[in-house]
Amino acid sequence: MTFQLFISGISLGSVYALIAVGFAIVFSILKFSNFAHGGMISACAYIGYFFLSAFETPPPFAVTVLFTTVCGVLLALLVDVVAYRRIRRKQAPNIYYFLASITIAILIEQILSVFFGKNLYGYPAIFKNTTFNIGSIRFSSVDTLILMVSLAILAVLLYVINGTRIGLAIRAVAISPSTSRLMGMNSDVIIVVVFAIAGALAGISGVLLGMKYSVYPSLGPSMMIKGFIASVIGGLGSLGGAITAAVALGIVEIFLTYWIGSLSAPIVLFGIMLVFLAIRPEGISGRFAKDKV
Amino acid sequence: MGVILDIRGLKVFYGIHEAVCGVDMEINEGEITAVIGSNGAGKTTIINAISGMVPRQGEIRYSGAPLPAQANRVVRQGVVQVPEGRKIFAGLTVEENLTAGAYTVKNRKEIERLLQEQYEMFPRLKERRRQDAGTLSGGEQQMLAICRGLMAKPKVLMLDEPSLGLAPVVVNEVFHNIQRICQEGITVILVEQNAKKSLSICDRAYVIETGRVVISGTGGEMLENPEVASAYLGTARDQ
Numbered sequence: 001m002t003f004q005l006f007i008s009g010i011s012l013g014s015v016y017a018l019i020a021v022g023f024a025i026v027f028s029i030l031k032f033s034n035f036a037h038g039g040m041i042s043a044c045a046y047i048g049y050f051f052l053s054a055f056e057t058p059p060p061f062a063v064t065v066l067f068t069t070v071c072g073v074l075l076a077l078l079v080d081v082v083a084y085r086r087i088r089r090k091q092a093p094n095i096y097y098f099l100a101s102i103t104i105a106i107l108i109e110q111i112l113s114v115f116f117g118k119n120l121y122g123y124p125a126i127f128k129n130t131t132f133n134i135g136s137i138r139f140s141s142v143d144t145l146i147l148m149v150s151l152a153i154l155a156v157l158l159y160v161i162n163g164t165r166i167g168l169a170i171r172a173v174a175i176s177p178s179t180s181r182l183m184g185m186n187s188d189v190i191i192v193v194v195f196a197i198a199g200a201l202a203g204i205s206g207v208l209l210g211m212k213y214s215v216y217p218s219l220g221p222s223m224m225i226k227g228f229i230a231s232v233i234g235g236l237g238s239l240g241g242a243i244t245a246a247v248a249l250g251i252v253e254i255f256l257t258y259w260i261g262s263l264s265a266p267i268v269l270f271g272i273m274l275v276f277l278a279i280r281p282e283g284i285s286g287r288f289a290k291d292k293v
Numbered sequence: 294m295g296v297i298l299d300i301r302g303l304k305v306f307y308g309i310h311e312a313v314c315g316v317d318m319e320i321n322e323g324e325i326t327a328v329i330g331s332n333g334a335g336k337t338t339i340i341n342a343i344s345g346m347v348p349r350q351g352e353i354r355y356s357g358a359p360l361p362a363q364a365n366r367v368v369r370q371g372v373v374q375v376p377e378g379r380k381i382f383a384g385l386t387v388e389e390n391l392t393a394g395a396y397t398v399k400n401r402k403e404i405e406r407l408l409q410e411q412y413e414m415f416p417r418l419k420e421r422r423r424q425d426a427g428t429l430s431g432g433e434q435q436m437l438a439i440c441r442g443l444m445a446k447p448k449v450l451m452l453d454e455p456s457l458g459l460a461p462v463v464v465n466e467v468f469h470n471i472q473r474i475c476q477e478g479i480t481v482i483l484v485e486q487n488a489k490k491s492l493s494i495c496d497r498a499y500v501i502e503t504g505r506v507v508i509s510g511t512g513g514e515m516l517e518n519p520e521v522a523s524a525y526l527g528t529a530r531d532q
Contacts, residue, residue, distance in 0.1 A: 172385070182368065183393050183397075184364075
């Protein structure tokens with residue numbers, strides 16, 4: 001049983017990790033907490049649901065993920081144009097970004113509530129068997145799929161950030177936008193690329209969460225809180241730290257839920273959080289992402 | 294020698310404050326041009342205007358054609374700035390810093406060749422290439438900043454206060470390398486408060502005061518000029 005809980009915790013943690021890196025990557029560049037990310041996740045969960053149910057026989061999982069990812073990117077670009085671009089042009093203080101992102105988050109959640117809020121939507125089952133056994137250990141099919149997809153996406157993301165030209169540019173702009181411009185980097189383009197990556201991550205995590213839970217308007221925001229916590233514990237702006245913290249958070253949450261129930265678990269969980277922040281406010285990675293001057 | 298950068302009536306405003314008030318400069322190809330002046334005279338603003346880092350008025354022609362106003366396009370044209378205070382990407386390794394400098398170079402083999410070139414010039418950078426660039430000493434960071442600029446394959450390299458905060462021995466090394474860079478055919482614009490040193494290695498110099506060119510001439514002429522001597526070389530009286 002312990003091992004199954006452990007696997008289930010890692011699986012949950014890997015989704016938190018997707019959310020946390022979506023959060024952390026925007027923070028690393030623009031130094032604000034992009035709360036719109038939660039609304040985007042909800043929207044993408046619905047998009048995935050309606051895409052799946054638009055067909056007589058549901059399209060393959062991979063196609064659904066791909067479609068939702070593309071929608072996530074488009075949505076992110078739309079949010080950027082509507083809410084963030086003017087702030088960037090005017091070089092306004094970060095607090096405006098923060099306010100705009102909260103506004104967008106609430107806006108998306110309310111729009112979803114108006115149109116779809118009355119019902120819970122469950123994704124059609126994509127597996128015949130909800131569990132499978134390896135030896136004496138039973139695995140949940142959905143959890144395993146989620147784990148595989150999340151790990152694959154995280155691996156791709158880390159490769160892009162650490163191993164490619166655009167990834168180097170993203171890290172350079174995160175450290176200093178003005179110096180990056182002297183390297184011939186177009187920091188505006190890099191910022192849009194980062195929003196697009198965050199949008200793609202929102203799309204993927206939306207579908208994965210939709211599969212695991214039923215879809216409701218505040219699904220994204222409530223999950224995003226966990227991703228946000230993970231990115232703070234990880235050290236804001238650090239992707240490696242965010243992933244580590246997210247997986248740890250998932251495991252702790254599953255065990256706590258098993259031992260003391262789903263109502264009391266968050267109390268202990270958030271208690272641990274506060275203690276952690278008091279002891280090590282700079283996060284796991286041990287580096288504060290410096291604020292823009 | 295042709296004029297590679299022709300600057301006419303350059304003006305820069307910060308709000309209503311005029312930081313650069315109509316500067317004319319001719320930068321000759323293959324030469325070292327020094328821009329000297331006291332703190333706050335507008336030297337950095339002038340090269341930031343050339344780099345497209347601040348909005349500017351006036352005309353800048355580069356090899357006869359207008360120089361673009363956007364920073365990333367200026368770099369692509371081969372006009373590269375090594376900023377004041379070095380502005381190393383701390384948190385990235387030495388090699389990543391250099392590679393970031395070659396952002397405008399698309400060819401991987403070419404980037405590799407450029408890297409080897411820098412490592413030959415500064416073997417210390419090669420020893421530390423996997424190290425966080427933020428852990429380098431001031432002198433090493435300045436070398437890294439210059440090499441990072443060279444990674445963009447500049448035709449014109451603008452160095453902003455490369456001697457700032459460095460020990461005298463290290464300053465000599467930096468100036469020696471600036472001369473070497475020039476000998477390789479790269480035009481150098483050297484912005485400095487260290488007037489004596491920069492005048493002794495430059496071909497031409499401009500003295501900037503409150504956003505205007507007040508004196509210009511060859512390096513030798515300037516060293517002899519009593520006004521320059523009194524104001525910037527600290528020989529007659531202290532300003």
